[in-house]
Amino acid sequence: SRTAVVIPAAGRGVRLGPGAPKALRALNGTPMLIHAVRAMAASRAVSLVVVVAPPDGAAEVKSLLADHALPERTDFVVVPGGETRQESVKLGLDALPEGIRVVLVHDAARPLVPVDTVDGVIEAVREGAPAVVPALPLADTVKQVEPGDPKQPGAPEPVVATPERARLRAVQTPQGFDRDTLVRAHATVTDNVTDDASMVEQLGLQVVVVPGHEEAFKVTRPLDLVLAEAVLARRRA
Ligand code: CTP
Numbered sequence: 001s002r003t004a005v006v007i008p009a010a011g012r013g014v015r016l017g018p019g020a021p022k023a024l025r026a027l028n029g030t031p032m033l034i035h036a037v038r039a040m041a042a043s044r045a046v047s048l049v050v051v052v053a054p055p056d057g058a059a060e061v062k063s064l065l066a067d068h069a070l071p072e073r074t075d076f077v078v079v080p081g082g083e084t085r086q087e088s089v090k091l092g093l094d095a096l097p098e099g100i101r102v103v104l105v106h107d108a109a110r111p112l113v114p115v116d117t118v119d120g121v122i123e124a125v126r127e128g129a130p131a132v133v134p135a136l137p138l139a140d141t142v143k144q145v146e147p148g149d150p151k152q153p154g155a156p157e158p159v160v161a162t163p164e165r166a167r168l169r170a171v172q173t174p175q176g177f178d179r180d181t182l183v184r185a186h187a188t189v190t191d192n193v194t195d196d197a198s199m200v201e202q203l204g205l206q207v208v209v210v211p212g213h214e215e216a217f218k219v220t221r222p223l224d225l226v227l228a229e230a231v232l233a234r235r236r237a
């Protein structure tokens with residue numbers, strides 16, 4: 001059975017600051033998206049990668065993929081994305097051919113995930129889990145607060161609770177799914193969610209966590225670009 005990856009790459013990258021869409025920004029000279037595509041295609045299990053491009057950037061993404069060396073055993077498809085990450089993932093799922101049983105969803109904004117993490121997720125889905133997420137324990141203690149007035153940023157916010165840190169995990173991608181389960185989740189769940197596995201939780205199915213990796217961090221703010229380029233430089237050394 002074949003495994004496909006959907007890569008949502010349609011976001012603008014507002015938190016990264018002005019410039020090209022985040023996925024097209026360079027890390028040590030190569031677009032973040034190309035790093036992410038290579039990270040997925042590095043897994044021998046992956047036979048298809050669907051890239052969800054910025055809505056007006058599908059042609060540009062197609063030529064980027066053509067211009068960079070990628071493994072020959074992998075097929076690549078590009079589709080335009082939507083307004084939200086959730087919509088973009090759904091548009092990617094709509095492009096999957098028959099015969100795909102396992103689907104990974106991987107943020108273009110996590111360009112440096114090691115192949116062992118990818119393979120670990122795929123293996124757990126193949127062993128029968130309907131949804132698998134890589135995750136790490138937290139370094140910071142987390143507080144739940146009563147959010148303040150958005151018009152008064154920086155005003156003190158009352159703390160509501162402190163969840164036990166040892167039981168919390170920070171979730172990464174690629175998240176892995178039984179294909180039919182993820183398609184059903186996207187057809188059923190309409191709430192705003194920040195990851196795909198939570199949609200499967202809402203179907204009442206058991207999601208499991210496997211070990212993530214520090215290098216699977218999400219490039220979100222300018223400091224993350226500094227870290228990503230340092231990781232790449234260390235790999236080449
Ligand atoms: N994404 C997408 N379609 C959207 C929004 C986000 O495909 N409409 C993708 C991003 O390209 C990214 C991933 O979802 O690879 C994770 O989202 P995030 O890190 O939030 O990226 P952006 O939404 O681009 O960044 P920001 O929230 O700072 O604007």
Ligand code: MG
Pocket residue numbers: 011
């Ligand atoms: Mg976003």
